[in-house]
Amino acid sequence: MLEAYIKQFEQYLRIEKNASEHTCRNYLLDLREFDGFLSEKGPSYISGVASIDNLTIRAYLGLLAKQNKKSSQARKLSCLRTFFKFLVREGVITDNPAAAVRTPKLEKYLPTHLTVDEAFALLDSVPAGDVQHARDRALLEVLYSTGIRVSELVGLNQGDLELNLGIIKVLGKGRKERVVPIGKKAIAALTHYLNLKDTAPGTDDPQKGRTQPAAVFLNKSGGRLTARSVARFIDKYVQHCGLQRSISPHSLRHSFATHLLNAGADLRAIQELLGHENLSTTQRYTHLNIDKLMEVYDRAHPRSREKR
Numbered sequence: 001m002l003e004a005y006i007k008q009f010e011q012y013l014r015i016e017k018n019a020s021e022h023t024c025r026n027y028l029l030d031l032r033e034f035d036g037f038l039s040e041k042g043p044s045y046i047s048g049v050a051s052i053d054n055l056t057i058r059a060y061l062g063l064l065a066k067q068n069k070k071s072s073q074a075r076k077l078s079c080l081r082t083f084f085k086f087l088v089r090e091g092v093i094t095d096n097p098a099a100a101v102r103t104p105k106l107e108k109y110l111p112t113h114l115t116v117d118e119a120f121a122l123l124d125s126v127p128a129g130d131v132q133h134a135r136d137r138a139l140l141e142v143l144y145s146t147g148i149r150v151s152e153l154v155g156l157n158q159g160d161l162e163l164n165l166g167i168i169k170v171l172g173k174g175r176k177e178r179v180v181p182i183g184k185k186a187i188a189a190l191t192h193y194l195n196l197k198d199t200a201p202g203t204d205d206p207q208k209g210r211t212q213p214a215a216v217f218l219n220k221s222g223g224r225l226t227a228r229s230v231a232r233f234i235d236k237y238v239q240h241c242g243l244q245r246s247i248s249p250h251s252l253r254h255s256f257a258t259h260l261l262n263a264g265a266d267l268r269a270i271q272e273l274l275g276h277e278n279l280s281t282t283q284r285y286t287h288l289n290i291d292k293l294m295e296v297y298d299r300a301h302p303r304s305r306e307k308r
Contacts, residue, residue, distance in 0.1 A: 002035040005049060009086050018175055022151045022227070030079040034060060050093050052084075057101045070104040077103055113254040118243060119144055122234075123185075125241035131196040132220065136233050138186070138193035139217055139225075143249060145186035146170075147256030147274055150227045150249035156216040158194075163187050172275040180273055190216075257282070 010028060013019040019027075037060050038046050046052060057080060064073045080098040087093045114122065123144060126137040143153060152170045160169040166187065167179050182190075197218065215224040230249050238247045257270050271282040 001038050001046065002031065002049060005083075005087060005092065006031050006035065008090070009083055012086055020151070020155065020171070020175060022155070026075075027079050027082070030076045031083055034076070034080060037063065049087065052093075053097045054100045057098050061101065061104070065104075073104045077101060112245070112247065112251045113258045114243075114247065114251060116259055119252070119255050119259070121241045122237055122243065122247070125237045131193070134189070134193040134196045135217060135225075136237070138189040139230060139233070140237070140252070141186035141189040142168075142182065143252040144256055145183040146180045147253050147260075148180065149173075149253060149275075150230050152275075153249070154215075154217060154225050154227055154230060158214045158216055161190070161216065163191060170275070173277075176275070178272070178275050 006028065009031070010024065013024050013027060038052075038056075046056065057077070061073055061077060064076060068076075077098060081096065084093065084096040084098050088096050123137070123140050126140065127133055139153060142148070142156075143150070146168065148170050149172070152172055155171055156168065160171075162168065163182070166181055166184075168182050169177055169179055171177055194216075217225040217230075219225050219229060227249070234247060234249055234252075253274070257274060260270055260273075261267065267282055268279065271279050274282060276282045
């Protein structure tokens, strides 16, 4: 029912908004899922795009509530709002049916992070070996050293690396570019991987599917690595080093910020490194440091404890 409009929206995302491949893929997946919902209901439920109203959107969210987290529901609703806003702009419909639907209240949670010892154990769990092991060690080191998002990691191109200067260029949310420093350990792991990759048999074969511009992190087929693959690699090494909890690529980002904050880094500096638009987003990391705050308080405040 909506496929023709979805294709128009895709062109809008790619050409006018210059959205990333990751963003386009997620929008299209969510819209086609909604279209599937409408198709299952049949023409007696919805006669056309103009007959979709807020009750239709609420019915869809009600279905999602049975099988999706509230964060996923909120993301899908945001996608529908953007899509119908586009259709209003194009004159296809007169009102945005998703605009009046309230976003599900999201659960508040403390971000998962590793201790310094756990982070080191995870990084050191990758064995020396072939180009794939070198790649895995490099991507873990880069994630922890820079705090970049996994989407930013897999989007890195070789032209983004200025390893002699100790920096990399990152294309973040909203396609905003920022420059972040990268540590010596990560530079060494990345250099080792790039040397192995460039000398591995068959890497010069034009049929290997290498992308242009040249991606930094490649899969076995020579294509750009995906965020899902990175998550899978991390799961493997988490199990290998014996950590008894779930660790995601985002956990390394939280660990990066937490460890910097614990070491005395300025919160605004961390904000710049993470690419957060609002300081309030970065301030979530302060909740992770209550033990550190209590230690400072007990040591510094004259009335914190009885003097002996």
